[in-house]
Amino acid sequence: MSLNVETKQTTPYEGQKPGTSGLRKKVKVFTQPNYTENFVQCILEANGTALVGSTLVVGGDGRYYCKEAAELIIRICAGNGVAKLLVGQNGILSTPAVSSLIRHNKALGGIVLTASHNPGGPENDFGIKFNCENGGPAPDAFTNKIYQLSTTIKAYTLVPSLQIDISKVGVSNYDIGGKPFVVEVIDSVANYVRHMEEIFDFGKLHDFVSGQSNGKPLKMRIDSMNGVTGAYVREIFLNRLGATETSVVHTTPLPDFGGLHPDPNLTYAKDLVETVAKGDYDIGAAFDGDGDRNMIIGSKAFFVTPSDSLAVIAHYLDAIPYFQKNGVQGFARSMPTASAVDLVGKKLGKEVFEVPTGWKYFGNLMDAGRLCLCGEESFGTGSNHIREKDGIWAVLAWISVMQHTGKSIEDILKQHWSVYGRNYFTRYDYEECDLEPCNEMMATMEKNITAAEFVGKSFSSEGKTYKVKEADNFSYTDPVDKSLATKQGLRIVFDDGSRIVMRLSGTGSSGATVRLYIDSYEKQNVLGQASVMLKPLIDIALEISQLPKFTGRNAPTVIT
Numbered sequence: 001m002s003l004n005v006e007t008k009q010t011t012p013y014e015g016q017k018p019g020t021s022g023l024r025k026k027v028k029v030f031t032q033p034n035y036t037e038n039f040v041q042c043i044l045e046a047n048g049t050a051l052v053g054s055t056l057v058v059g060g061d062g063r064y065y066c067k068e069a070a071e072l073i074i075r076i077c078a079g080n081g082v083a084k085l086l087v088g089q090n091g092i093l094s095t096p097a098v099s100s101l102i103r104h105n106k107a108l109g110g111i112v113l114t115a116s117h118n119p120g121g122p123e124n125d126f127g128i129k130f131n132c133e134n135g136g137p138a139p140d141a142f143t144n145k146i147y148q149l150s151t152t153i154k155a156y157t158l159v160p161s162l163q164i165d166i167s168k169v170g171v172s173n174y175d176i177g178g179k180p181f182v183v184e185v186i187d188s189v190a191n192y193v194r195h196m197e198e199i200f201d202f203g204k205l206h207d208f209v210s211g212q213s214n215g216k217p218l219k220m221r222i223d224s225m226n227g228v229t230g231a232y233v234r235e236i237f238l239n240r241l242g243a244t245e246t247s248v249v250h251t252t253p254l255p256d257f258g259g260l261h262p263d264p265n266l267t268y269a270k271d272l273v274e275t276v277a278k279g280d281y282d283i284g285a286a287f288d289g290d291g292d293r294n295m296i297i298g299s300k301a302f303f304v305t306p307s308d309s310l311a312v313i314a315h316y317l318d319a320i321p322y323f324q325k326n327g328v329q330g331f332a333r334s335m336p337t338a339s340a341v342d343l344v345g346k347k348l349g350k351e352v353f354e355v356p357t358g359w360k361y362f363g364n365l366m367d368a369g370r371l372c373l374c375g376e377e378s379f380g381t382g383s384n385h386i387r388e389k390d391g392i393w394a395v396l397a398w399i400s401v402m403q404h405t406g407k408s409i410e411d412i413l414k415q416h417w418s419v420y421g422r423n424y425f426t427r428y429d430y431e432e433c434d435l436e437p438c439n440e441m442m443a444t445m446e447k448n449i450t451a452a453e454f455v456g457k458s459f460s461s462e463g464k465t466y467k468v469k470e471a472d473n474f475s476y477t478d479p480v481d482k483s484l485a486t487k488q489g490l491r492i493v494f495d496d497g498s499r500i501v502m503r504l505s506g507t508g509s510s511g512a513t514v515r516l517y518i519d520s521y522e523k524q525n526v527l528g529q530a531s532v533m534l535k536p537l538i539d540i541a542l543e544i545s546q547l548p549k550f551t552g553r554n555a556p557t558v559i560t
């Protein structure tokens with residue numbers, strides 16, 4: 001039986017502008033009449049003529065409204081000439097899994113349903129993001145096109161009568177006005193697990209994790225925070241690598257993440273940090289809702305900053321078979337990320353790139369064969385195996401390094417610092433501030449720090465003096481396609497290389513979140529406490545930005 005396509009009239013919604021990584025809004029916003037329909041129609045139209053006859057991947061982190069949105073997307077895709085959809089069972093796919101599926105199936109792209117690390121549930125956040133055929137988040141030019149379309153949209157098309165049960169794996173064939181349309185509901189984890197098996201030596205890792213190699217099972221606590229990684233974690237760590245059931249927690253993806261805030265940092269992954277601090281563990285790890293972020297801690301909750309995590313993995317790439325097979329190209333980090341990886345790159349004679357915040361900026365460099373490993377201070381680490389950051393990949397990389405060196409996480413770090421020196425790093429987040437005063441703060445600060453007389457100025461606190469070497473609002477020209485991204489964060493660089501960086505988050509769903517990043521390099525004094533070492537610079541940053549005055553906040557919500 002042939003199903004009919006219907007065209008529905010609609011009117012534009014304001015504010016459908018994708019942020020750092022897709023459109024993230026409250027569930028209540030997405031569930032307004034035609035809100036999701038409008039945005040999905042614009043995503044599809046932004047693909048132009050390539051859409052008709054294409055294959056797309058659809059899935060998300062299992063948060064509230066994911067399943068309904070996935071079913072709606074299937075009907076809208078059917079109405080717009082898409083030939084085939086690969087849909088995660090129950091609408092579930094981690095963000096790295098979507099990226100991998102797009103690449104393996106040579107799909108035109110994928111629609112990822114997630115608000116990442118933002119809380120879920122009817123009162124909280126939902127999100128929709130489009131990834132292109134390289135598997136990575138759509139670049140700025142593409143998301144701008146989506147936004148433009150959203151301001152003028154008049155109609156969307158769908159197949160309202162299309163019934164589909166996405167709780168069962170299998171292939172359904174439809175006839176849409178005489179044209180075939182295929183929906184393949186796939187196992188959410190199988191392809192991703194296969195991909196990890198190609199990258200890492202699962203045999204070696206199994207013997208190390210299960211204790212078969214040295215009689216000592218690796219003591220792990222892997223916390224999925226009720227996000228999407230649960231199913232992947234169980235299959236990889238329990239079934240493939242032989243870890244014990246007690247090594248994994250919160251592995252059932254829940255629509256509201258069981259009330260957890262699935263952001264893997266020292267504040268929101270408190271349960272993990274406290275348990276590992278008290279207990280007898282070799283490694284603790286947590287992920288965000290959609291599985292692309294990771295946090296790594298060692299015994300007694302020894303914290304590995306994401307900037308250091310990237311540098312250590314870069315140093316030990318030969319512990320991972322993938323890099324032996326595919327070679328080692330350059331490294332990259334986002335601008336606010338401390339430059340520890342730069343030192344490894346220099347030693348190995350590799351190119352190192354500094355890009356704006358947002359994984360989409362790594363994609364071109366990877367596609368051009370110039371980049372194989374990158375990371376961000378925002379708990380993102382990944383490689384060119386896909387075009388998203390990858391939380392589980394990062395844990396497998398760390399376990400590979402532990403197996404390779406036979407050392408604890410703390411010793412790996414201390415040895416790294418003794419060779420390269422240490423980049424002390426901290427990030428202060430001021431969440432849910434009022435937007436207006438924050439915009440004013442940023443504008444005032446930009447004006448002050450870009451005035452001619454700012455360079456050369458000295459600032460002192462607690463007996464330490466820092467002299468400004470340069471200051472700007474970071475802009476970036478993509479080395480591959482020469483596209484320009486401006487206003488990517490205020491940055492003050494001092495004579496000794498220390499930096500103050502400030503920007504507004506692009507991943508929130510309302511209000512403003514201010515991020516203040518402080519980083520300072522020490523060649524010798526590598527065993528200090530970051531909070532103590534960076535205190536003078538933090539005070540200077542608060543003075544220059546007048547943050548307490550503008551935001552009314554005397555303390556950050558999250559300190560990393």
Ligand SMILES: O=P([O-])(O)O[C@H]1O[C@H](COP(=O)(O)O)[C@@H](O)[C@H](O)[C@H]1O
Nearest residue numbers: 020021116358359376378505506507
């Ligand atoms: O949210 P995710 O895990 O998709 O992560 C996204 O947001 C992070 C933080 O962005 P912001 O500082 O603007 O909040 C970015 O670093 C990352 O590249 C992007 O993919």
Ligand SMILES: [Mg+2]
Nearest residue numbers: 116288290292
């Ligand atoms: Mg995420």
